[in-house]
Amino acid sequence: MIVLLILSVLLVALLVYLFNQWSRNRMPSRKQRDRVLREVQQDxxxxxxxxxxxxxxxxxxxxxxxxxxxxxxxxxxxxxxTFTTIFHEPVVSYSYRRYLGKQVNALLYARTADHDYVYWTEKGKTRLEIDGQPVGTIDGSTLLGERTGMELARIEATPRENYLPVSVGKREVAALKTLPVSTDDPLSQRAFEFIPDDLNDKEEQLLLSLTVRELVGRSLG
Incomplete structure (x- = not known):
């Protein structure tokens, strides 16, 4: 009887543990997402x-x-x-959570000194917000506008030599290197091949919104 009682207690404890693990790693409902995002931001x-x-x-x-x-x-x-400059100055920090599901369910939160980027991915589809404002949907590596559905920005899928062209609207604004993301690299490889001198604030935000997501994805394998 004592053995059965111990086994029953262990079984209940295991079920509670599995339920807690499932609850913690389940994709939050739309009503829960503001709370989850606040927790991530506070962390x-x-x-x-x-x-x-x-x-x-x-x-x-x-x-x-x-x-x-x-x-x-x-x-x-x-x-x-935290991504840095080649002089190891911190410029972008991020927090990532992947939830259960056959397709990708995830939250990526990234911040610069001036802007917040929030990516909610549900069943493989990603919605982007910048500074709390809906921007659009990321399909593959293409950002489509929230209201128009038109292309706002894109990272090309096919490399050009050793980099991926990045465009905002119809203008190419960067060339993202295809090298893997590294940690504590003393050589500090530059991420971009070039940046135009007249890049404006909107172009900068859209450029970062796609490239940060791309680089985080590379670092996670």
Whole structure:
């Protein structure tokens, strides 16, 4: 009887543990997402270093190097990291959570000194918000406008030599290198082949919205 009682207690404890794991790693409903996002933002407040403002020079120096990257894999995947310039100045921090599901269900939150980027991916489809405002849907590596459904920005799928062209509207605004993202790389490879001198704020935000997502994806494998 005692053995049966112990087995029953262990079974109940296991079921409770599995239920908690399932609940923690289940894609939040739309009503729960604001709360989940606030939790992620508060966690980043206490974790992320003071970020250097991104101007034209910082984009030109933006590197493939990350500092303090932490990846945890289990029932779900979580990750955090900070992208730096080639001089190891922190410029973009992010937090990533992948939830259960046959298709990709995930939250990616990224921040610069001036802007917040939120990517909710549900069943493989990603919706992007910048500074709390809906921007559009990312289909593959193409950002489509929220209201118009028209292309706003794109990372080309086919490499041109050793980089991927990035365009905003009809203008090519960067060439993203195809090298893998590294951590604590003393050489600090530059992420972009070129950035035009007259890049405006809207182009910068859309450029970062696609490239940060691409680079986080590379670092997670």
């Amino acid at each position: 980043m407040d206490g974790w992320s270093a003071d970020l250097v403002k991104i101007h034209r020079e910082e984009l030109d120096l933006f590197s493939l190097t990350q500092e303090k990257q932490v990846i945890k894999r289990g029932t779900g995947t979580t990750a955090k990291g």
